[in-house]
Amino acid sequence: MLRVTEIKLPLDHDPAALAAAIAGRLHLSPEQLGGHEVVRRGYDARRRSAITLVYTVDVAVPDEAGVLARVQDDKHVGQAPDMGYRLVARAPAHLAQRPVVIGAGPCGLLAALTLAQMGFRPIMLERGKVVRERTKDTWALWRRGVLTPESNVQFGEGGAGTFSDGKLYSGIKDPLHLGRRVLSEFVxxxxxxxxxxxxxxxxxxxxxxxxxxxxRQQIEALGGTYRFESRADDIEIAEGADGSRQVTAVVLANGERLATNHVVLAVGHSARDTFPMLEARGVAMVAKPFSLGFRIEHPQALIDSCRFGAHAGNPILGAADYKIVHHAQNGRSVYSFCMCPGGQVVAATSEPGLVVTNGMSQYSRAELNANAGIVVGITPEDYPGGPLAGIAFQRHWEAQAFTAGGGDYRAPVQLVGDFLAGRASTKLGSVVPSYKPGVLPTDLSTCLPDYAIAAIREAIPAFDRQIRGFSMADAVLTGVETRTSSPLRISRAGDFQSVNTQGLYPAGEGAGFAGGILSAGVDGIRVAEAVALAMTAPAGAKLDS
Known part of the structure; x- marks a missing residue:
């Protein structure tokens, strides 16, 4: 197969035009093509009056070497890479122990699936409920303001990504095409x-x-076991005379002990009770940067018009998104985060007495509002005190938002016009906030550090120069967005194990190694491969990445 990139066609092109364009690039007739597969279809909307579709395709031709010789000056034609996935190991016939995966989010799911496909029969521990029961608990917060701390947007089967836009793209380097493997498993x-x-x-x-x-059904069919409402409260670690440390068991909240030497720790960024336990056990971790800010809502029609002009509403383009950044005069970076076209702002707390927001869209992206996090970069220098200080920092601002929202899980909101003018909002305008269980117009300046407020006030008018109408007076800011990523990283070595605890494999967003569904899934596969290689390696063998 050959790969041809940067094939540009009009938005309304005829179905036969793609094959004709491929043939033209390869100096062949369409009849000489042996078939083609679209690997990627994007769009170029820099000229709103002439939006083009941009294709990458893999194509079969009868004489690859001859074709490549004829088009050797075309940098957009080459050999198609092998994107197939191959399991790295097979479990021995008799497993002495089974690996344990903690957390059924995208990272844990792909880790457990990969281990199960290799025959290792993983045990999946999830503190929350099965996804449909979890959905009922989540709606109870959204509809009635009733929080279930162990079953909500953050905890339960599917992880935090289940109640999101379900974005499946990432900027990670992926030379092994593991992202494609994640997508194929999802399909x-x-x-x-x-x-x-x-x-x-x-x-x-x-x-x-x-x-x-x-x-879940696939993992169970392959011999894996799920344990829901099974919070891992402790990890037993044996210490050797030489200073080595080895995981020996996971202890559940009910006191049950699961003996194992291999634990995939994929707990997510909101497992705020797990991180202190790990620190108490001496597991190496460090503070890391993250971001916090607000959610902003505009009419989706405004974003569509700004991005697509007369092509707004085209079914191929769908609801428009955006990605913007501003470097403020106080040295802070302000940027859009997790933009959700045609979606809603959702209540995302997992702890009583706190307000946290996130964005969510359904597949159709058909709701009236567009929303995105407008967040400010935070560094460990902003919250000194060690790896757990970032959690305390997040909680402080989430508590401020809870108070500002009336103390009943309503969220504090402010119109953009009032926010920029430095006055409290007392009523809403033409943009109806989507957050449930409700909102309270107020002054958001108490809900973030002063430097973050100043940076966002500077950034919004700057964003308006890129997206006309972004600073519209009736647009709504909702507080607060704090869980953009984990505020700490659990240090791991080249073999994906903790740098000071053998058998512990920190993975995914909570451990600080992913940011979103796709990258978390990729990390889950890589960690599962490392576990499989460790469990099948000869005694005393040293494994590298």
Whole structure:
């Protein structure tokens, strides 16, 4: 197969035009092509009046060497890479122990699935409930203001990504094409086939529920075991005379002990009770940067018009998104985070007495508002005190938002016009906030550090120069967005194990090694491979990445 990139066609091109364009690039007739597969389809909207679709395709031709010789000056034609996935190991016939995966988010799911496919029969521990029961608990917070601390947007089967836009793209380096493997597993589990080739694939919450359930069925069919409502409260570590440390067991909240020498720790960024336990056990971790800010809502029609002009509403383009950044005069970077076209702002707390927001979209992206986090970069210098200080920092501002919202899980909101003018909002305008269980107009300046407020006030008018109407007076800011990523990193070595605790494999967002569904899934695969190689290696062998 040959790969041809940067094939540009009009937005409304004829179906036969792609094959003709491929043939033209290869100096062949369409009849000489042996078939082609679209690997990626994006769009170029820099000229709103002439938006083009941009294709990458893999194509079969009868004489690859001859074709490559004829087009050797075309840098956009070359040999197609091998994107197939191959399991790195097979479990021995008799396993002395089974690996344990803690956390059923995207990282844990792909780790458990990969281990199960290799025959290792993983045990999956999830503190929350099965995804449909978890959905009922989540709606109870959204509809009635009733929080279930162990079953919510953060905890339960599917992880935090289940109640999000379901974005399946990432900027990570992926030379082994593991991201494609994640997508293919999702499609096999019921996700829309187009996620394999559209440039910004997403699933949406309702479809993610079905995907998560199907992945569970596959893992169980391959010998894996799920344990829901089974919080891991402790990890036993044996210390050798030479200073070595080895995981020996996981202890559950009910006191049950699961003996194992291999633990995949994929707990997510909101497992705020797990991190102190790890620190008490001496597991190496460090503070890391993260971001906090607000959610901003505009009419989706405004974003569509700004991005697509007369092509707004085109079904191929869908609801428009954006990605923007501003470097403020006080040295802070302000940027859009987790932009959700045609979606809603959701309550995302997992602890009583706190307000946390996130964004969510369904597959259709058909809601009236666009929303995104407008967040400010935070560094460990902003919250000195060690690796757990970032959690305390987040909690402080989440508590401030809870108070500002009235103390009943409503969120504090402020119109952009009032925010920029430095006055409290007393009523809403034309943009109706989507956050449930409700909002309270107020002054958001108490909900973030002064430097963050100043940076966002400077950034919004700057963003308006890129997206006309971004600073519209009736746009709504909702507080607060704090859980953009984990505030700490659990240090690991080249073999994916903790730098000071053998058998412990920190993974995914909570451990500080991913940011989103796709990158978390990729990390889960890599960690599962490391576990499999360790469990099948000869005694005393040293494994490298």
């Amino acid at each position: 096999a589990a019921g996700a829309p086939p187009e996620i394999m080739y559209v440039s910004k694939p997403h699933i949406g919450t309702f479809r993610l529920v079905t995907v998560v359930e199907s992945l």
